[in-house]
Amino acid sequence: MPPVSPSAHTADQSHPARRFSLGLLVPMLLGTSMNPLNSSVIAMSLVLVSEGLHTSMKHTVWLVIAFYLASATIQPVLGAMADRIPPFPLFSGGLALVAAAGTMGALANDISVLIVSRALIAVGTSASYGATVVLIRIAADDYGPSAAGRALSITAAFQQCAAALAPVLGGALVGPFGWRAAFLINVPIALCAIALSLPLRHLRWHRAPGENRETLDPIGMLLTIAVMTSGCLTLTDTPVGHLIPAITVGPALAALIWWESRHPRPVVDVRLIGRNPLLGWVYFRFFISGVVLYSVTILGPQWLQQGHDLTIFDVGLVLAPMTFLAAVISLAAVRIHDKRRILMVANITQLCGTLTLLLVDGATPLGVLMAIMLLFAAPIGVLYMASQDEVFRLVPKEQVGASVGLMRAFWYSGAIVTAALSGIIFGEEASASELTPLALSLVTGCSIVVLGDLLVQQIRRRRFASNEDLRLDPDVDRPLDVV
Template structure:
């Protein structure tokens, strides 16, 4: 574990060791001479690994209602298909990110891709909702490696080449995620129309095969680590306490009632024990000492949590209402989401190479508030063009927030823990998705009607307002240049 202090928002120079690529490694920890070129052979596996989670997120949004009809499950139960994946991913991201920092990207990338394929097979033949939820858990763990592996490779390539200007590649990753999000709902609707909802799980089989092939051929190999046992370096007690905390919190959120307050007490006790453990562990699961000294990074994680409460509540909750409350089909609901993702691609592309983060996040937060207010004017008889307008407005923050948060972590995190830090960004994002899923289950109950959608919109307005406040008061963002 590095003893270096976290970098300031924009002024420190990265100092990690050499690239993972055998012939280019610099064992002395020195940076390469400026002028080197990024290895573009790494881009295809980086992109494919990073989009495995987003594509499953967007596809399931249009599959929830058909799954519920087929298996006789109301929205309050099918919501677990969302929460299960993000619970597994929120737990797995710090573990996998830390493993990537210690042992390199390739091994973890390939293991994750294999798990995605297994989840696809299990989902195809799941006989009931419980098995389907288990498949989503496996899928969550499988998609953990892609994003932290990409960010770690990007950081190492910057050290190898001596060029610390990743705006082009970071924008490529952001645009790829948005592109997949464009494809996801429409593709999900098409697959459901042709082969039923099980086809949305089967899609993971060819995706996993492609990731395995690209990862094996193009990702750099790293020698076996000689820095101690894996179990000792992963802090399994800390990981266990983190698991208990997340699970108790998730169960409380999914069953909001006075009778569930004991779950909140368990989560608080596990959180206190987790903090006590991590501050004393020689190799902590999550290095709270580093995070505690890096307030800008902590603020970024907080922004990610509340921003994605809004984003995922729209993706899952609004889509369920469009199908059940407004009466559109799964394929039509997917097409309603299309303007949001198309505009998000345009916004990310146009703003990706511009310096600065603060302005992007402020506009993104305001855009979320406006879009959520528009949701309050929708009802079961609203014309389709009004649904498209709401989706279009959501496209602006969708394009800005993902890019701004990703770029913030790249500059704020300790370079030697880039995998773990980028994994934690996803962890906080997925915690936001769990809150969004719980909010949807609470708002809708057994039916995704218009009244429930309006309740959900007010929850989203509160989260978006908090996002705006956290961003406006953070002066460190004004100095952040990517």
């Protein structure tokens, strides 16, 4: 029997079996669910906004792009801030900004104001999310790592359910109450989360001696924003075109790497990624999967309506079983400690789903389409939860906020790539024949993910077998076949 380290004994004795109380968990669930909720709920309102404000869809679609762009840009920065300052004010302040921005959007009569409102909602929800991750990490000192890990899985599952159910909620709100309801819904949720968040103030936030004198790395934050903004704008149809952002992204990235590799507490820890390539792989895999799943949930309905001549009601029927199954899988996965196994299965089913898309055409029966969409339920249900869990395993606890924020930035970058693919492949209208090049692109991405995970598993297994210290350490991150 391998020896157990003293630290493991200490942790077990100092953290008896405890669970987060509802008073702690509910405001966290509300705060973290607002980002994925707003990511999808606006989709049901775009046509009504265009008609109500007498503006073109070319301008209205910026309600989506602005949210993705702001989320991708600001998530790493606000995550780093949550690591360095008391997270509760950041949590409540972010929710207050969401409530104010939702009110502004609900009262707006100009598309520019709506776009600003969406960007501010993205900033506010990103702040509350980054703070929640750090609050859970802090709570691990009182409740133990297992309770904190379970709380983290529950919040991730709740986010997945919110994202999956957002289109349904959007339709239920926008139908009877108009497009302004998509903005106004943020106000009661944000205010409720703020009112319920008072118990979070009692979580003990502290820094090691001298850490509170460290800077927030403002130069690193500005460079991170510059890289993410220029990179994302390169992929979007902007008034300045693609050339200017494309020219600036390279120098900005070089400056970011140079600066952050020398800063004692960087926003983007390039040294950590360099020492641990597995972390970089988690980010890259999350980006590829973001492209695939956003293609299925955003471009898929567009193709079903235009290329398969389905009504909105029929599209809802096709997506409803996938949505329900994804929510069930996500909730069930909370109880699984090591989520790498279910992630491997989910990635394989995701590849199978993209392969079946190669066989779909305008004559494919509705029942077959529903069965194909079910193959994407597992990755939708577990991808985010498992990736977040893996980041927690790989980074020091004082860098959790920034690292998870960077992971989410890769996710929203995938959403922006999906929007670019829509313009390149579908153009103004999707047809049945145009699904094939999209499916080929998705098959390529999913194949890279599956093969990459298999390679990582082989590397883990060899490293584990060749190092006796790893085999004797009960806390080591073991390969799947010995966990």
